[in-house]
Amino acid sequence: MSDFEQSGAAVEFRRVQAEDLPAIVAMLADDALGAQRESPADLTPYQAAFERIAADPHQWLLAAVRDGRLVGTLQLTFVPGLSRRGATRSIIEGVRVHGDERGSGLGTQMIEWAIDESRRAGCQLVQLTSDATRIDAHRFYERLGFEASHLGFKLQL
Template sequence: MGDLDIRPAAEGDIPEIVAMLADDPLGAQRETPNDLAPYRAALERLSTDPLQHVIVAVRCDRVVGTLQLTIVPGLSRRGSTRSIIEGVRVHADERGNGLGSRLIEWAVDRSRSEGCQLVQLTSDASRTDAHRFYERLGFTASHVGFKLSL
């Protein structure tokens, strides 16, 4: 798999992150790679929150993967802390070589170190390949999710 560095995302990574977020039919509808200002503002806000971890995987000075991990303290489940994995993307050139698994392993390990008792994620209903990937990693499709756009 070659040398791989997993590190916090920096402002200079934003164009590559957004390009990966936009590189599928759903992302192409939601993301705006031609206007990076909202992404810069979001990363600045996230970077100051100790419960947020936006990371990138870098190989040969090139961002090839990303995800966001959010730590959520809670009252339910006997006061459990959980984590939420969002925005998992692997560059098209890197798919199928284990990078996605490495990113999820990083997120699960970090969740454990943060005292989480549960790791959760959502995946759009149309992303059946992603669903199989998460199931192979031990996740179960246990809930029905709902969203309300504001």
């Protein structure tokens, strides 16, 4: 658990708890892409996913809490690998900041937290993906030192 001071009100970073799921799913659905693929009315699949994630020691679901209210989240995954001379990498996914907190610096603090946690875990690389249409997010990640380096592919199953 960590506390960070921002704009006069402390932000607590802690692990997500089951009771945080409605707020997190609402944040996941709070944009054009999320509105198409998330279902805040039915939390059943999210609860099942949360249980799998919470049981996996290579996963960290971050809750950013200000004044008792969940205002941000991300998922940090540690992946051991053989490539890059046996490097462990971390993957940042599902970065969301509540609408009334956007532009406050909270997203930067969350990413910096994830980078610090990755260093502590011995990772040699931090990576993330961002939908091609999220141009503002791309600029945000570049400001934080990330470089566009790969062309991504996916296959819907």
